[in-house]
Amino acid sequence: MSLVVIVDSDAGFCRRLRVLLENDTGARCDEVRSLAEAREALGLRHPDTIVLGPTIAPAAALEFAESYGTQDGAASIVYVTNETSTDLLRRAMRAGLRDVVPADQEYGEVVRAVQAALDSVRPRSAEGVAVQAPVSRGRVVTVFSTKGGVGKTVISCNVAVALAELGLKTVLVDLDLQFGDVGIMLDLTPDRTIFDAVQSFDRLDAEMLSGFLTPHASGLQVLLAPVHPEDAEVVTVSRISAVLGLLREVADFVVIDTAAALDDAVLAAIDSSDTVYAVATMDVASIKNVRVSLQKLAQMGYDHDLTKLVINRADSKVWLDPGEAERSIDAPVVAELPSDRLVPRSVNRGVPVVLDAPKSGVARALAALAKTVAAGREEAKSSVA
Ligand SMILES: Nc1ncnc2c1ncn2[C@@H]1O[C@H](COP(=O)(O)OP(=O)(O)O)[C@@H](O)[C@H]1O
Numbered sequence: 001m002s003l004v005v006i007v008d009s010d011a012g013f014c015r016r017l018r019v020l021l022e023n024d025t026g027a028r029c030d031e032v033r034s035l036a037e038a039r040e041a042l043g044l045r046h047p048d049t050i051v052l053g054p055t056i057a058p059a060a061a062l063e064f065a066e067s068y069g070t071q072d073g074a075a076s077i078v079y080v081t082n083e084t085s086t087d088l089l090r091r092a093m094r095a096g097l098r099d100v101v102p103a104d105q106e107y108g109e110v111v112r113a114v115q116a117a118l119d120s121v122r123p124r125s126a127e128g129v130a131v132q133a134p135v136s137r138g139r140v141v142t143v144f145s146t147k148g149g150v151g152k153t154v155i156s157c158n159v160a161v162a163l164a165e166l167g168l169k170t171v172l173v174d175l176d177l178q179f180g181d182v183g184i185m186l187d188l189t190p191d192r193t194i195f196d197a198v199q200s201f202d203r204l205d206a207e208m209l210s211g212f213l214t215p216h217a218s219g220l221q222v223l224l225a226p227v228h229p230e231d232a233e234v235v236t237v238s239r240i241s242a243v244l245g246l247l248r249e250v251a252d253f254v255v256i257d258t259a260a261a262l263d264d265a266v267l268a269a270i271d272s273s274d275t276v277y278a279v280a281t282m283d284v285a286s287i288k289n290v291r292v293s294l295q296k297l298a299q300m301g302y303d304h305d306l307t308k309l310v311i312n313r314a315d316s317k318v319w320l321d322p323g324e325a326e327r328s329i330d331a332p333v334v335a336e337l338p339s340d341r342l343v344p345r346s347v348n349r350g351v352p353v354v355l356d357a358p359k360s361g362v363a364r365a366l367a368a369l370a371k372t373v374a375a376g377r378e379e380a381k382s383s384v385a
Pocket residue numbers: 145147148149150151152153154155260312313337338339340341343344345347362
């Protein structure tokens with residue numbers, strides 16, 4: 001999905017334009033209040049188009065376009081201003097601005113200019129990553145289901161631990177912000193959490209963020225969920241995106257566990273993800289739930305190929321076989337995990353089953369899923385090479 005960053009000190013302008021752009025172009029919009037803030041955000045997010053609003057002076061807009069707009073893979077810049085002299089237009093084109101448009105009443109021209117800019121941006125690969133993205137960046141995967149109790153946390157913890165055991169630098173993020181239980185499943189004490197990380201948001205960089213991670217014996221690093229459900233509020237979408245952007249710079253893999261919801265936090269995770277693993281169990285309600293939520297994601301403009309299916313407790317043949325689930329949901333099944341009482345036992349012990357009973361069928365299936373996740377990175381590398 002495309003990302004537009006709107007830069008203007010006038011919150012009203014940003015809000016009105018944001019609503020129009022989100023409705024008319026289907027892009028997601030972020031607002032920042034100044035060029036300084038924009039520069040900061042650009043290190044963390046990679047927008048397709050940047051809109052500079054009328055409160056930005058022409059000289060500052062041109063200077064920004066010259067310094068930022070000429071970088072490799074930079075977003076195209078649309079400047080909304082009431083000072084549309086031919087002189088400014090000429091200088092704007094030379095500075096690399098894509099378009100200069102007047103702030104008319106309805107912002108019709110602005111929307112058209114942004115749409116044209118979006119239509120012409122660099123091609124995106126099937127998994128939604130910019131094709132020119134540096135290969136050294138880590139991969140982000142989200143474990144997703146809008147239904148609770150299907151095994152999201154079991155799967156994300158075990159896959160993350162298995163990736164770490166493969167020697168890959170892995171960070172697990174508990175984005176079940178209100179009721180996250182990664183800490184319990186991995187027996188970690190929440191001395192530092194994502195709440196503390198975003199409290200220091202203004203100064204946060206990759207190094208500082210690593211100080212908020214909790215190490216697990218396997219080598220995995222974990223960004224735990226807030227201890228108090230009410231603290232989830234300060235963990236806003238733009239902060240989540242920024243945190244994930246920083247983590248992807250330092251890790252080979254970022255695995256995200258999510259709440260049973262399709263809320264802003266989950267969408268922020270999906271936005272940042274190279275692959276989304278949707279978890280279904282073998283019952284009609286769960287299959288229908290996954291089908292509906294994937295349809296919803298498609299409506300929102302997410303790439304169909306972004307999602308893979310993981311069937312948990314695949315051997316409890318209540319309704320149908322995995323092949324039928326695959327056809328019904330229209331996404332490929334990449335793992336079928338058996339039901340095993342070793343899983344609740346490992347949850348109670350606070351030791352993931354891939355470590356607690358590595359020879360068991362369920363642990364092997366989870367380790368195989370981790371290898372599939374790891375292979376995604378190799379594929380991405382070789383497709384760019
Ligand atoms: N493959 C499995 N076999 C047996 N029990 C499982 C399996 N996967 C998950 N469970 C059990 O289901 C419960 C819910 O799993 P959890 O990962 O917390 O779900 P979610 O995060 O989707 O809400 C856990 O307590 C776990 O013991």
